[in-house]
Amino acid sequence: MVEQILPLSVQGVSVKKRGKTIISELDLELSKDGLTIIMGPNGAGKTTLLRLLHGLEQPRTGKLDWNTNLKTARLNQAFVFQTPIMLRRSALENIIYPLTLKGASKSEAMREAEKWINIINLEQSAHLNAKLLSGGEKQKLALARALATKPQLLLLDEPTSNLDGRATKEIEALLNQTRKSGTRIVMTTHDIGQAKRLADEVIFLYHGKIHEKQEAISFFKKPSTKEATAFLKGDIVE
Amino acid sequence: MSDIVNGMLGAFRLIFSLDADLFEIILLSLQVTISAVIIASFIGMPMGAWLAVNRFKFRRLTIAILNALMGLPPVVVGLIVYIFLSRSGPLGVLNLLFTPTAMIIAQVIIITPLIASISHQAIRDLWADYHDLLISLNATKSQRIFTLIKDSRRSLLTASLAGFGRAIGEVGAIMIVGGNIDHLTRVLTTAIALETGKGEFAFALALGFILIALAIIVNLAIHSISKTERASTW
Ligand SMILES: Nc1ncnc2c1ncn2[C@@H]1O[C@H](COP(=O)(O)OP(=O)(O)OP(=O)(O)O)[C@@H](O)[C@H]1O
Ligand SMILES: [Mg+2]
Numbered sequence: 153m154v155e156q157i158l159p160l161s162v163q164g165v166s167v168k169k170r171g172k173t174i175i176s177e178l179d180l181e182l183s184k185d186g187l188t189i190i191m192g193p194n195g196a197g198k199t200t201l202l203r204l205l206h207g208l209e210q211p212r213t214g215k216l217d218w219n220t221n222l223k224t225a226r227l228n229q230a231f232v233f234q235t236p237i238m239l240r241r242s243a244l245e246n247i248i249y250p251l252t253l254k255g256a257s258k259s260e261a262m263r264e265a266e267k268w269i270n271i272i273n274l275e276q277s278a279h280l281n282a283k284l285l286s287g288g289e290k291q292k293l294a295l296a297r298a299l300a301t302k303p304q305l306l307l308l309d310e311p312t313s314n315l316d317g318r319a320t321k322e323i324e325a326l327l328n329q330t331r332k333s334g335t336r337i338v339m340t341t342h343d344i345g346q347a348k349r350l351a352d353e354v355i356f357l358y359h360g361k362i363h364e365k366q367e368a369i370s371f372f373k374k375p376s377t378k379e380a381t382a383f384l385k386g387d388i389v390e
Numbered sequence: 391m392s393d394i395v396n397g398m399l400g401a402f403r404l405i406f407s408l409d410a411d412l413f414e415i416i417l418l419s420l421q422v423t424i425s426a427v428i429i430a431s432f433i434g435m436p437m438g439a440w441l442a443v444n445r446f447k448f449r450r451l452t453i454a455i456l457n458a459l460m461g462l463p464p465v466v467v468g469l470i471v472y473i474f475l476s477r478s479g480p481l482g483v484l485n486l487l488f489t490p491t492a493m494i495i496a497q498v499i500i501i502t503p504l505i506a507s508i509s510h511q512a513i514r515d516l517w518a519d520y521h522d523l524l525i526s527l528n529a530t531k532s533q534r535i536f537t538l539i540k541d542s543r544r545s546l547l548t549a550s551l552a553g554f555g556r557a558i559g560e561v562g563a564i565m566i567v568g569g570n571i572d573h574l575t576r577v578l579t580t581a582i583a584l585e586t587g588k589g590e591f592a593f594a595l596a597l598g599f600i601l602i603a604l605a606i607i608v609n610l611a612i613h614s615i616s617k618t619e620r621a622s623t624w
Contacts, residue, residue, distance in 0.1 A: 208522060226528055237523040240516075240541045249537075250527045 157218050157225040157304050158184045158336055160205070165214035167200055167360075174200045175360045177214070187327070187337040189347045189368070192357035193383060198340040199234065201357060202307045205338065206231045227254075229305040230298035234313060236290040238282035243274055243289075246282050247297045254301065268296040272326070288319030295326060299335075306330065308339035312346065324350060344384065348372055356380045397595025401603075404596050411573075416600065419577040420608075422490050422564070423557045426497035427505075431550050434502045438509030438549075439535045442517045453510065459503035464496075468563030471496045475567065488569040493577070496563040501553035508552055512545030513538045547616055551609055558605055578604070 160182040167175040174197050190198045203209045207226055218225035239246050247265035269278045272292040277285060291311060298306060312320040331337055341347055351368035363377045375381045404412055441453060473479050475487040486492045516538050524534050561579035568575035570584060578601045585594035
């Protein structure tokens with residue numbers, strides 16, 4: 153059995169880019185279970201925070217304390233980018249690739265990939281170059297590619313932006329299943345309805361700081377800061 | 391104008407005469423150039439990939455030098471290789487001067503920077519695209535390079551073809567290190583130079599057309615191979 157990489161404790165972390173502070177002095181405890189949604193206006197630092205958790209951004213100050221060593225932590229998490237990055241290979245090969253990187257045999261990886269192609273209903277396009285897939289299909293493929301590696305922690309950056317209702321529903325269903333199977337999920341979204349449907353916990357990020365972190369039900373019932381209140385109202389008006 | 395037409399007719403006549411000497415020359419041209427392209431690709435492509443993926447202190451300078459080396463004058467390369475391989479030179483004991491091997495060495499030096507530079511550009515673009523994903527998937531450095539080379543193979547083929555084009559038409563360097571010796575190191579370009587010098591313009595021109603035809607045929611052949619591959623996966 154692989155060691156549990158969570159809980160994670162983030163302590164006093166700042167991220168600066170070109171002299172600009174994007175995340176400032178951030179503390180965060182990430183528990184072992186559930187689905188956390190990070191919300192906040194454009195430029196609040198949501199993407200940067202996710203990338204920081206995944207090791208794609210380096211903290212200027214502070215530290216991330218995983219329950220395991222860093223290497224184990226890295227190997228047991230997966231990231232789904234806002235704009236899916238597809239390998240210039242077939243849909244099937246896109247899922248096979250990370251598995252073989254992890255040392256799976258060709259046939260093992262193939263079996264697993266075919267299973268996931270079925271789950272996301274992409275059998276018809278399994279051998280099509282991934283670049284030719286529609287936006288929604290790419291998102292599903294990117295999610296399946298991440299899930300096939302059986303991560304303990306799954307990070308998603310606006311996984312359903314630009315998707316229509318049906319594709320959004322499919323991805324949300326997949327995320328719900330993933331959560332049930334015990335994978336910890338942290339994601340961002342601008343879709344308040346989606347946050348209400350999915351979140352166990354909400355983090356409200358504003359100017360690179362966590363303004364609120366609380367259970368989803370209470371957050372949506374009565375946010376405790378005026379920024380969050382305004383944000384929720386503003387978005388509903390739009 | 392009639393010279394050119396005569397040259398073309400001469401080329402056909404030459405080919406259909408199935409002249410053994412001519413085929414020897416054509417074969418050696420292909421042998422030397424293709425060997426050089428293969429060797430230069432094995433050096434240049436990983437070099438290009440390595441430059442694309444790594445950040446180091448003199449990276450920009452290295453790339454600038456590489457690009458400058460693309461314009462290396464073949465005659466100078468030939469001269470330097472000659473000095474190295476000549477009897478009194480540092481590699482004189484190898485006895486390689488005036489052999490096809492010497493010609494291959496010179497051509498490898500001439501086209502490696504070209505192949506490395508074109509590969510670098512192609513792989514750099516793909517790396518910009520793949521960067522976050524490959525880091526996210528914890529790909530090791532060699533896995534990254536391997537993946538980038540594999541997935542930009544069609545652009546890399548173009549790099550090889552550019553190298554082929556430069557090498558097959560090259561005369562200065564191989565003339566110096568090969569010596570244009572009949573039945574040993576004579577290739578199409580050196581034969582053309584020789585015939586032109588003798589005033590045999592029609593013959594030279596006929597050889598010239600064969601050279602051009604050869605370059606086109608190789609390009610087309612490789613193109614159609616890559617096309618059938620694209621049909622299946624692209
Ligand atoms: N490489 C960079 N150099 C300078 N500033 C950057 C860089 N990358 C991001 N930023 C800035 O950091 C801030 C936070 O960016 P981030 O992408 O994390 O925001 P976000 O909350 O995800 O926004 P959105 O909702 O629009 O996706 C923005 O103001 C952005 O302009
Ligand atoms: Mg973002």
